[in-house]
Amino acid sequence: MEILMAIVIGILFTSAVYLMLSKSLLRIIIGTGLLSHGAHLLLLTISGLKEGAPPLLGEHAPSYVDPLPQALILTAIVISFGVTSFFLVLAYRAYQELGTDNVDQMRGNEGND
Template sequence: MEILMAFVIGILFMSATYLMLSKSLLRIIVGTGLLSHGAHMLILTMGGLKRGAAPLLGEHASSYSDPIPQALILTAIVISFGVTAFFLVLAYRAYQELGTDNMDRMRGTEGND
């Protein structure tokens, strides 16, 4: 299962890098979202894909699942949601002011006659 997750994470990182290198601001935002999802899956996979009971005191189980990766991912999801919301508001405001989402036209390097 870890091998499959490694391929999925690699594809997410690959597509996120491709989208973040594009000229459209919305594609860059989608790329950062994919990158954060890939990082969440990487944390979960590195924590170990084990099946077990919840780590509760007083319960006797043969194996327990580790709660630390889930707690880290929950924190990372909240942070990535906030960053994505900020990027969307920033992109909307930039589009209102400049009338484009093309990064080259925002910089002013593409033929400002």
């Protein structure tokens, strides 16, 4: 299972870097979202994909799952949602003001592409 997760994480990181290197602001925002999802899966995979009982008080199970990585990932999901929504509002305002989502045109550099 770890091999499959490593492949999925690699695909997410690769596609995120590809999107973040583009000139479109919307693609950059989608790339940062994919990068954060890849980081969440990486944290979950590093913590170990174990099977066991949930860590509840009063139960006597032979093995428990560590709740700390899940709490860290949940916090990271909330933070990445806030950052992504801020980026989307910022991109919308930039598009309203400048009329483009091309990063080179926002800087004032006219590309010869």
